[in-house]
Amino acid sequence: MVRRFGGVVALDAVSFDVAPGSILGLIGPNGAGKTTLFNCVTRLYTPQRGDILLQGESLLGLRAHEVARRGVTRTFQNVSLFGNMTVLENVLVGYHFRMRGVPLYSVQSVLRLPAIRRAESDALDRAHEALDLVGLGAVAGRPVRMLPYGLLKAVELARAIVSRPALVLLDEPAGGLNHEEVGRLGQLIRKIHQQLGLTLLVVEHHMSLVMSISDRVVVLDFGRKIAEGSPQEVQNDPEVIRAYLGAASSRSA
Numbered sequence: 001m002v003r004r005f006g007g008v009v010a011l012d013a014v015s016f017d018v019a020p021g022s023i024l025g026l027i028g029p030n031g032a033g034k035t036t037l038f039n040c041v042t043r044l045y046t047p048q049r050g051d052i053l054l055q056g057e058s059l060l061g062l063r064a065h066e067v068a069r070r071g072v073t074r075t076f077q078n079v080s081l082f083g084n085m086t087v088l089e090n091v092l093v094g095y096h097f098r099m100r101g102v103p104l105y106s107v108q109s110v111l112r113l114p115a116i117r118r119a120e121s122d123a124l125d126r127a128h129e130a131l132d133l134v135g136l137g138a139v140a141g142r143p144v145r146m147l148p149y150g151l152l153k154a155v156e157l158a159r160a161i162v163s164r165p166a167l168v169l170l171d172e173p174a175g176g177l178n179h180e181e182v183g184r185l186g187q188l189i190r191k192i193h194q195q196l197g198l199t200l201l202v203v204e205h206h207m208s209l210v211m212s213i214s215d216r217v218v219v220l221d222f223g224r225k226i227a228e229g230s231p232q233e234v235q236n237d238p239e240v241i242r243a244y245l246g247a248a249s250s251r252s253a
Helices: 034-041 064-070 087-093 114-133 149-161 179-196 207-213 231-235 238-245
Strands: 003-005 008-011 023-027 072-074 167-171 200-203 216-221 224-229
Touching: 003 034, 008 034, 023 034, 023 207, 034 167, 034 200, 064 072, 072 149, 087 114, 087 149, 114 149, 114 179, 149 167, 149 179, 179 200, 179 207, 207 231, 216 231, 216 238, 224 231, 224 238
Parallel strands: 023 200, 023 216, 072 167, 167 200
Antiparallel strands: 003 008, 216 224
């Protein structure tokens, strides 16, 4: 995949696979192209060359909401939640595209027919399950604006997994967390992966977190893939060591 912004090559023929049911870590110095890649997958950007395949089918040509309907969900570097809505309502947003059937203001909806009640009940059950899984069941009815930052990250994670997607993209899930919170996040990601069997692609700057949860790791530098392998292989790769030790602090993702 290739993505340019004017004369800047953000992604230079980057290619890799995410094995179903695995956790793949995506790392690299600031400015390596990690978030650009996420934005291409979720169709916020369009690559100039290459393709993005999900279960053998191309995502190119789809809009962002259509990609979500295909089973790709994500979190963001900066928490993106609805502050005046409750924790439960925010998580339900992640399930809305699974609610097939009639429009919101149809006769069936107004009359509260059985099909509508069943769909709503199923959505609520899934949302409560997701909240229980991330440890937020007790605050389901609380407005998210009342929660500390670490719990907001967990709400975003619950929203990303509530629909049991085919692929979950976690964009710096540990950003802004302290050391203890990062440790708990790692345990939570492993728990979610084990219990739901989800496929996860994780961008993260906390190397200890990435190496502890990932089955395989891909490393980008200046838009190029410079390494791929097990966490141990990547940590010992001379090109990876050079990229991190020689990375200019002025580069930004």
